[in-house]
Amino acid sequence: MNLDDVAPLPRGRHRLSRNxxxxxxxxxMLAAMAAAVAEKGYVRTSVADVLRGARVSRETFYEQFADKEACFMAAYESAAELTLNAMSDAxxxxAGEPVERFGEALEAYLQTLASEPTLARTFLxxxxxxxPQAIARRVELQHRFVDLTANLFGARSKQSRFACEALIAAISSLVTSRLGTGNANELAALHTPLMELVRRMLRAPESAAPAPHRARRKKSSR
Known part of the structure; x- marks a missing residue:
């Protein structure tokens, strides 16, 4: 959600309801928070930055949010839902096998983040x-991405779910590194190598038991 995409309220009398x-x-306010954080970082962002960006009064801000952190977390939740909904819909x-469906979900994920770099920076x-509370919430939402992936592939065993968790962590790391260096335009290019990785993972056996160790017999001395 970009601030320019959110229409300001009309001046003067209007027929909009209170809701x-x-x-x-x-x-x-959520868009202004995301924009300010993307520009200045969370620590340096103030409530005044949000008020200025959203063109609302301080009273209006505190009617909806207890403090800066509450507004930031609401923006974060908005970014997470936007991304998860795009993946789920895709x-x-x-159609097709689970790997093709995962490919569509992955493409939606990368496209959403690339098209919303401000929210993506907030999100990742x-x-x-x-x-710590924000980080804990981040971990919870990461599990929702794992759940979506595990459901697509029918991953029910502990090993297969761990593979999904590792895959999501790898994707998150690759995306974060590009966002952190201002290269959101490179996100789409991740789709092909990531899908090649997924296909290799699916071809590999789920578990490979090590060959049993046989102790050498010592030759008895005569």
Whole structure:
């Protein structure tokens, strides 16, 4: 969600309901928070930055959020839901085997982040500056991505679920490194090598038991 995409309230008298007004103000504050954090970082961002970006009063801000952290976490939740919904819709509408459906979900993930670099930075980088509760929430949401992947592949065993967890962690790391260096335009190029990795993982046996160790017999001395 970019701030320019959220229409400001019309000046003067209007026919918007109270709920419409509250929703509009909230959307602008979330977008302003994401924009300020992407530019200045979470620590240096202030409530005043949000007020200036959203063009709302301090009173309006505190009617909806207890403090800066609460507003930031709401922006984070918005980014997470946007991304998860895009992936779920892509997987649900895709045809073919699980790997093809995962490929569609992955493409939706990369495209969403590339098209929303401000929210992507909030989602994957600045969350770690917001304190332990924010990091804990980040971990919870990462598990939702793992759940989506595990459901697509029917991963029910502990080993196969761990493979899904490792895959999501690898994708997150690759995406974060590109966002952190300002190269969101490179995200789409990750799709092909990541899908090659997934196909290699699926071809590999789930477990390979090591060959039993046989102790050498000592030759008895005569």
């Amino acid at each position: 419409d007004v509250i929703t509009s103000q909230r959307d602008r 997987a649900r509408n895709a 980088i600045e969350i770690y500056a917001a304190g």
